[in-house]
Amino acid sequence: MHVDDARRVTTEQFASPPSLGENAGSPYVQGTLDELGTPLSEVAFVVVDLETTGGNPSDAHITEIGAVKVRGGEVIEEFHTLVDPQVPVPPFIRLLTGITDEMLLGAPRIDQVLPSFLEFARGAVLVAHNAPFDIGFLRAATRRCGLPWPSPAVVDTVVLSRRLVTREEVPNHKLATLARFFGTEVEPDHRALHDARATVDVLHGLLARAGGSGPLAARTLEELDLLASRVHPTQRRKRHLGEGLPSRPGVYMFTGLRGKVLYVGTSTDIRRRVRSYFTASEQRSRMTEMLQAAEHVVPIVCETRLEAQVRELRLIAEHDPPYNRRSKRPSSKAWVKVTAEPFPRLSIVTSVKDDGAAYCGPFPRRQSAVDAIAxxxxxxxxxxxxxxxARISAAASACLLAEIGRCGAPCRGQQSVAEYAPLAERATALVGGLDRSAVETLHARMKTLSAEERYEEAGTVRERAAALVDGLSRAQRLAPLAAAPEIVAARRRDVGGWEVVTIRHGRLAGTTLTPPGADPMPFISAMRATAEVVEPRPAPNPATHPEETEILHRWLIEDGVRLVDLVGTWSCPVAGAEGAPTLRPDDRGDRLARRRL
Structure with missing residues (x-):
């Protein structure tokens, strides 16, 4: 047969297999479609087969392309052409396929054929038996022709058959073997169009098997991708946990025996996020371990993303899930305290008390607090x-710091309370955001050390100063919110109406959504009347976990958020740490310091 140009053959010219959804007695019947995802009956598949001059796309070329486009079990269109490879066909290939050099005389070259095929397959899912072979040749051809590869979704019927057809049913998963098993209308014979037609019937037979129930069920393209991917057996076995969940924003909890909470997460779409744990994209070993123990997924629908973030944090703090890494035990963070005594000092504590002391933090780790004190x-x-x-003794021995002039030795009476007071006042002013000269001094010292090429010392100063600025900034953000009895703020929603929140002493006390076009004030009044009653704690510690107040602070300063009402004050210190200079030495010194360390 001689082909001068690519031929497209319509549905009317060839018999079509039965529809996946119309004939209940057909072996190609598709089961009930999942309400989410892309139903398989709506997916356009282009089943493709190639004949080539060899097995490696780096030194072999395409001699024939055959493809069949199907949707919903019906053949829509076919594509077939011989291709002039510009090289002789090896004897083994001539014997295997029957394609000879004479048949290819006058056939179009691949650069003439490929654009037509890519247009034929545009927007469809490519299907092939042993897809890496065919897709590898197509990718190599597009590269040689200077064309972009469209990166379509790919389904390999070899992989699907290994999932769905057992060894007891077939001795192997070759196309000819599966064609006999599924009773295809066309027998594969190593010609591209014939093999593509046979692969269509094999695909429909496999989809019919996948349309049932159980862990290997696949009714959507996403589920088919899951079935064909290399997922852990535990993920496949626990897929049912993702069923029946709402496609709404909120929080989800994986629970084990006796309701023990194993993991808490948040998402704008609970159903989609939970289902992702059972796909090949989830490769974290600890998540696989978590799924082994999981028995249920508990969804908690939230009206807004902000509410979901706060609920997630509170649930993690309440249940201490073993598989959550972030936000665990948020109430046990370290604070740095300027003690309230005649000769104040810096101390690391885990709670804030109403004792007249000044506090900064909390710090994410105790070591960060140690660095800040340094x-x-x-x-x-x-x-x-x-x-x-409490008692001063001149007989007390001086410490090393006193000997080198880094301490005035008040323990020996060499420094009075009045003489020591300016130091304590500087530390208190630094923590309270009234004076950041100490941070500026650290920045200048870092620059001097870097200029002197003392990069390790400059790096140490930078790390310590950065920890200090981080703790000071956090305390200076938290303190105003912790002190404010109530802040009511709103942000306009994309669909109309407002998202409104009530924050009391740094804690989310209430939230509501107002309908589009309605007067928001009655809804705001009702929210405030029913909001949680919150008792204050000693500042700068808010009446909740500090991380929750940080979430609220970020929301409050977002573009588009408006203050509706403010009881008390909300401000940040002008001389606070947020305005401190960038604590970074020159790039060369930074690179050298990292290399040496």
Whole structure:
């Protein structure tokens, strides 16, 4: 047969297999479609087969392309052409396919054929038996022709058959074997169009098997991708946990035996997010371990993303799930305290008390608090001993810091309360956001060390100063919200109406959505009347987990958020740490310091 150009053959010219959804007695019947995802009956598949001059696309070329486009079990269109490979056909290939050099004389070259095929397959899912072979040749051909590869979704019927057809049913998963098993209308014979037609019937037979129930069921393109992917057996076995969940924003909890909460997450679409845990994209070993213990998924629908974030944080704090890494035990973070005593010092504590002391933090790790204290000691020579100086003894031995001039030795009476007070006041002003000269001094010291090429020392100063600024900034953000009895704020929604929240002493106390076009004030009044009653805690600690207040602060300063009402005050200090200079040495010094460390 000689083909001068690519031929497109319509449905009327060839018999079509039965529809997946119209004939209940057909072996191609598709089961009930999933309400989400892309139903398989609506997916256009282009089943393609190639004949080539060899097995490696780097040194072999395409000699024939056959493709069949199907949707809903019906053949829509076919594509077939011989291709002049510009090289002789090896004897083995001539014997296998029957394609000879004489048949290819006058056939179009691949650069003439490929654009037509790519247009034929545009927007469809490519299907092939042993897809890496055919797709590999198509990708190599597009590269040689200078064309972009469209990166379509690909289904490999070899992989599907290994999932759905057992060894007891077939000895292997070759196309000829599966064609006999499924009783295809066309027998594969190593000619591209014939093999593509046979693969269509094999595909429909496999989809009919996948249309049932159980862990291997696939009624949507997404589920078919899951079935064909390399997922852990536990993921496949626990897929049912993702069924019946709402496609709404909110929080989800994986629970185990006796309702123990294993993992808490949040998403704008609970159903889609939970289902992703059972796909090949989820490769975290701890999540696979979690799924092994999971028995249920509990959804908690939230009206807004902000509410979902806060609920997630509170649930993690309440249940301490073993598979959550972030936000665990948020109430046990470290704070740095300027003690309230005649000779104040810096101390690391895990709670804030109403004791007249000044606090900054919380810090994400205790080591960060240690670094912040070291940064303060760099520029303010506070005493570093841990004892309360109730009694002064001139006989006491001086410590090393006193000997090198880094401490005034108040323990020996060499420094009075009045002489020590300016140091304590500087530390208190630094924590309260009234004076950031100490941070500026650290920045200048870092620059000097870097200029002197003392990069390791400059790096140490930078790390300590960065920890200090981080803790100071957080405290100066939290303190105003913690002190404010009530903040009511609103943001317009894309669909109309407003998202409104009530924040009391840094805690989310209430939230509501107002309908589009309605007067929001009655809804706001009702929300405030029913909002949670919140008792304040000693500032800067808010009446909730500090991370929750940080979430609320980020929401409040987003573009489009408006203050509706404010009881009390909400402000940030002008001389606060947020305005501190960038704590970064020159790039060369930074690179050298990292290399040496």
């Amino acid at each position: 940064a303060v000691h760099e520029v303010i020579p506070l005493r570093q001993c841990t004892t309360r100086l």
